[in-house]
Amino acid sequence: MSYFVNEEGYYGDFGGAYIPEMLYPNVEELRSNYLKIINEPGFRAEFDQLLKDYVGRPSPLYLAKRLSARYGANIFLKREDLNHTGAHKINNTIGQILMAERLGKNRIIAETGAGQHGVATATVCALRGLECVVYMGEIDIQRQAPNVARMKMLGAKVVPATSGSRTLKDATNEAMRDWINNPVDTHYIIGSVVGPHPYPDMVARFQSIISAETKKQLLEQTGSELPDYVLACVGGGSNAMGMFYHFIDDESVKLVAIEAAGKGVRSGYSAATTTLGQEGVLHGSRSILMQTEDGQVVEPHSVSAGLDYPGIGPQHAHLFKTGRGEYVSITDDESLQAGLLLTQLEGIIPAIESAHALAQLEKMKFTPGQNVVVCLSGRGDKDMETYMKHFGL
Amino acid sequence: MNRLEALFQRKKGNILSIYYTAGYPDLHDTVRIAEELEAAGADLLEIGFPYSDPVADGPVIQGSSKVALDNGMNLKLLFEQLKDLRSRVSIPVLLMGYVNPVLQYGVEKFCESCKAVGVDGCIVPDLPMAEYERHYKSCFEEADLCNIFLITPQTSAERIRKIDGLSRGFIYLLSSSATTGKNLQVSENTEGYFARIKSMNLKNPLMIGFGISDKATFQKASAYASGAIIGTAFVKSLGEGKPVNDFIRSITGS
Numbered sequence: 001m002s003y004f005v006n007e008e009g010y011y012g013d014f015g016g017a018y019i020p021e022m023l024y025p026n027v028e029e030l031r032s033n034y035l036k037i038i039n040e041p042g043f044r045a046e047f048d049q050l051l052k053d054y055v056g057r058p059s060p061l062y063l064a065k066r067l068s069a070r071y072g073a074n075i076f077l078k079r080e081d082l083n084h085t086g087a088h089k090i091n092n093t094i095g096q097i098l099m100a101e102r103l104g105k106n107r108i109i110a111e112t113g114a115g116q117h118g119v120a121t122a123t124v125c126a127l128r129g130l131e132c133v134v135y136m137g138e139i140d141i142q143r144q145a146p147n148v149a150r151m152k153m154l155g156a157k158v159v160p161a162t163s164g165s166r167t168l169k170d171a172t173n174e175a176m177r178d179w180i181n182n183p184v185d186t187h188y189i190i191g192s193v194v195g196p197h198p199y200p201d202m203v204a205r206f207q208s209i210i211s212a213e214t215k216k217q218l219l220e221q222t223g224s225e226l227p228d229y230v231l232a233c234v235g236g237g238s239n240a241m242g243m244f245y246h247f248i249d250d251e252s253v254k255l256v257a258i259e260a261a262g263k264g265v266r267s268g269y270s271a272a273t274t275t276l277g278q279e280g281v282l283h284g285s286r287s288i289l290m291q292t293e294d295g296q297v298v299e300p301h302s303v304s305a306g307l308d309y310p311g312i313g314p315q316h317a318h319l320f321k322t323g324r325g326e327y328v329s330i331t332d333d334e335s336l337q338a339g340l341l342l343t344q345l346e347g348i349i350p351a352i353e354s355a356h357a358l359a360q361l362e363k364m365k366f367t368p369g370q371n372v373v374v375c376l377s378g379r380g381d382k383d384m385e386t387y388m389k390h391f392g393l
Numbered sequence: 394m395n396r397l398e399a400l401f402q403r404k405k406g407n408i409l410s411i412y413y414t415a416g417y418p419d420l421h422d423t424v425r426i427a428e429e430l431e432a433a434g435a436d437l438l439e440i441g442f443p444y445s446d447p448v449a450d451g452p453v454i455q456g457s458s459k460v461a462l463d464n465g466m467n468l469k470l471l472f473e474q475l476k477d478l479r480s481r482v483s484i485p486v487l488l489m490g491y492v493n494p495v496l497q498y499g500v501e502k503f504c505e506s507c508k509a510v511g512v513d514g515c516i517v518p519d520l521p522m523a524e525y526e527r528h529y530k531s532c533f534e535e536a537d538l539c540n541i542f543l544i545t546p547q548t549s550a551e552r553i554r555k556i557d558g559l560s561r562g563f564i565y566l567l568s569s570s571a572t573t574g575k576n577l578q579v580s581e582n583t584e585g586y587f588a589r590i591k592s593m594n595l596k597n598p599l600m601i602g603f604g605i606s607d608k609a610t611f612q613k614a615s616a617y618a619s620g621a622i623i624g625t626a627f628v629k630s631l632g633e634g635k636p637v638n639d640f641i642r643s644i645t646g647s
Contacts, residue, residue: 008523008527016523016524017521017523017524018492018519018520018521018524019519019521020448020449020518020519020521020543021518021521021542021543021544021545021548021567022449022543022545022547022567022570022571024521024545024547024548024552025545025547025548025549163452163455164445164446164459169446170446173446173447173448176448177448177449177451177572180448180449180570180571180572181570181571181572181575183545183547183570184547278497279496280493280496280497281491281492281493281496281519282446282493283446283448284519291493291497293497294467294468294469294494294497294498295444295468295493295494295495295496295497295498296444296445296462296467296494297445297446297493
């Protein structure tokens with residue numbers, strides 16, 4: 001069985017490019033060029049060099065000793081939180097800005113929820129001197145003022161999405177509408193492994209640096225490049241796909257994806273897509289999404305804005321349906337508790353998104369000597385207000 | 394023969410197609426508006442079924458979709474409302490909307506329901522040619538439904554030929570690459586594009602849509618095609634509570 005995209009843009013039953021004709025020329029231009037460009041030696045060299053000197057890669061693989069003692073296994077943290085801009089998002093925006101330049105685009109658009117992808121996009125646009133427009137839900141703009149300020153300081157124009165629920169999914173709709181209206185000079189930097197083919201595959205390739213490095217680092221530190229478990233949180237699923245990518249065909253490695261249960265899977269305030277969702281089409285690809293029986297998209301909820309998305313990428317839907325990955329969920333409270341625990345045991349304040357993956361450790365049974373890698377996808381600075389409010393700090 | 398194909402055989406120019414959203418402004422307006430549009434002189438109807446995330450639409454049609462959803466509109470109810478459509482309306486009727494509600498309703502069941510109530514075709518903008526051919530074509534053909542494809546100024550000649558080969562009824566020619574509700578500005582570029590498509594002598598008739606809002610833009614567009622489609626301007630006029638007849642007269646009257 002293949003867990004990767006086929007020539008028609010599908011992962012099993014999922015994927016494809018469900019886009020209006022207005023987007024076809026742009027998406028087709030990207031589809032017919034992306035692999036060729038990624039494989040050019042010049043592209044590769046520039047991408048690698050920026051990841052090293054600008055982003056600060058390789059990110060460390062850190063054996064968390066006190067966490068390991070608590071869980072009775074070797075817990076390794078893949079430190080994406082130490083990247084420039086504080087999360088894994090920059091791996092993808094570096095790749096896509098180089099792609100956009102080679103396609104001759106001079107205007108960049110992006111969607112953002114919490115603002116992490118927006119900041120990562122505004123950052124690379126500043127770096128390369130390209131015009132940048134970021135769509136962000138009106139409600140998220142109010143919730144995430146520091147990231148809005150960062151984007152503006154970086155020279156991006158932040159446009160509020162005022163339609164629908166005024167959060168991430170609507171910001172994505174607005175970015176697509178912008179692209180429809182600007183069909184020639186604009187590249188859309190999607191922030192996750194979602195969207196029409198080839199986006200899920202392209203973003204996964206740019207994020208796959210996470211698992212490529214992890215294999216090398218594990219070999220150095222443990223003598224084997226294969227761990228027993230790999231854990232990562234999933235909103236759209238880009239850090240998880242980067243963390244899983246080079247382990248997917250090693251079937252002895254158990255892949256665990258952690259979704260946001262919000263206030264509880266059945267509470268009506270949840271983003272646990274694989275539990276609550278059905279197959280359908282959202283933002284250009286066939287996947288699993290939270291929807292009513294009439295096919296209207298349902299508003300998700302999570303304390304972490306980065307997991308507050310009603311769908312998952314099509315490759316995740318395929319890993320879920322085939323059973324290659326285990327998809328579980330963690331509540332708001334469990335994740336905040338896990339964030340506090342990591343802070344106090346290891347001196348690392350994680351993003352609440354990443355804290356969902358850490359919380360799963362509490363629910364697993366390990367045997368001594370097992371190696372477990374958790375993707376620490378981002379740092380918690382942006383979440384201080386939520387932590388402080390929750391714990392009365 | 395399908396009513397849509399019959400229309401294009403009978404009438405060669407100035408065909409007026411009107412789009413409106415089912416369940417808007419009030420939940421049970423759907424068939425009443427269809428009757429009034431036919432009486433006022435519309436040639437063809439496009440009834441929109443609402444979706445929560447209409448990426449190809451501008452603010453006016455997004456707004457009408459939201460009101461319709463809040464009113465309780467869905468495909469099941471729409472087909473109930475259209476049950477006796479053919480005893481009340483004789484002009485061709487298309488359904489227009491996004492693919493996800495169709496998937497949840499069931500593609501086969503959707504086609505059967507269309508056939509049962511006398512719908513003649515569909516426009517599903519986010520169902521591109523490749524996916525249509527792979528998963529949907531046989532169902533649509535079985536129910537004698539015309540699937541209408543869109544082309545834009547950026548669509549290549551090769552792709553237009555392919556779309557022409559797959560189309561039945563007409564081809565929906567977008568005045569520009571845009572979301573719905575932008576005003577048509579017929580520049581030299583636009584005219585060149587319309588003329589280029591016209592000169593391709595496609596087997597399917599052309600209807601021009603997006604940005605057609607009044608008599609002047611309707612006439613301009615009709616010069617290059619069998620007719621034109623008005624959506625946003627009509628939905629806006631419905632929202633303002635204006636009579637259907639007055640709007641149609643403002644387009645067709647002398």
